[in-house]
Amino acid sequence: MKVTFITTNKRKFIEVRDILKNYAVEIKQLAIDYEENHDASIEEVARSAAEKLTNELQKPIVLEDTGLFFTAYNGFPGALPKFVFHTLGYRGIFKLLAGENRAAYFKTVAAYCEPGEGPVLFEGVMKGQITEEVYNEDKDEMPYDKIFIPDGKEVTISEMTLQEKNSFSQRAAAFRQFGEYLQKNYQ
Amino acid sequence: MKVTFITTNKRKFIEVRDILKNYAVEIKQLAIDYEENHDASIEEVARSAAEKLTNELQKPIVLEDTGLFFTAYNGFPGALPKFVFHTLGYRGIFKLLAGENRAAYFKTVAAYCEPGEGPVLFEGVMKGQITEEVYNEDKDEMPYDKIFIPDGKEVTISEMTLQEKNSFSQRAAAFRQFGEYLQKNYQ
16 A cells, blocks of 8 residues: 655654555655644644645645653643754753753654544654763754653663664654554555 | 724734824724744735735735844744743743843734735834743733843833834834825825
8 A cells, every 4th residue: 555654854764664564564654744733732733734735736745743742841842842843952951951850752643534534643752861961963864853862761762873872762653553554444 | 993903812903002003094903813934934824814805805904913023033923922921921931041142023014905806014113122020920910021131221111101112113113104004195
């Protein structure tokens, strides 16, 4: 089965492709930069974008939204991790968390939609801690992966292989449910 | 002349009403909570919301978007001052700015639109400094007004009358231009 995955983020595409091949699902990347309402939760962002883009494109699509939530700050940066990284950077993030509870979690909501149908959502969560320094700073990968140690692990995500990350990450958990859903309903 | 001002913020409405009465413009508040794309600048938010809502309502409307930009952090919190206040609070904002350049500016973009026409934008800027403590914390007013001293002033905005704030604020500057535009074109 083939599905279009809408994302402008090549690394997300690679992660999700790796997960879905276990379900005999082949994905194709379509890099459309859709609107995300800044008051909306990641669930609302994923749901409304999936519905809108399916109807525009008139084909089944899947997309995801991922948030990061610091316990010390009422869910900041929430649905806006990219904006916060681009403005505050590691310097501002570390400053905010100095002396605070460093617990945080990632949440991914994947939304699958077919033309004329409502979106189906799949969700995954990964809890952990924000580090006090940046690991693998020069590596070309997702910025928060360099400062996040998942609960039960010893190292940041940036120090793991894709396979290791995909064995427990919140994005992998969401897309495994999606893979199971497709298997159950279409194969 | 009467114009519909779209805002859910009663304080913004009161400020703008006070400005526009000098131009014989009477405004009516319509509290619609429109979508704001979180990647968008305040200009883009105001422009696209004005265009969309004018066409939906089929009457002339004005609305505004206001951003706050910290020199020390690449324009953070930018178009998202409300989200940042609700998550970080004064505690997080002060922590971020401790030992940093405390210069900041507010920018308001007002967008006026008539059905079938493109939006017309009016812009105002107010520069100043973020304080090291909260003034008038219990007063029921805009949160950043309690920690912002405009350049050339001695006190925070929260310690001023509406008339004083309106004599130099970025919102007043934007709406004075709007008032002049209406006078010139319609009266």
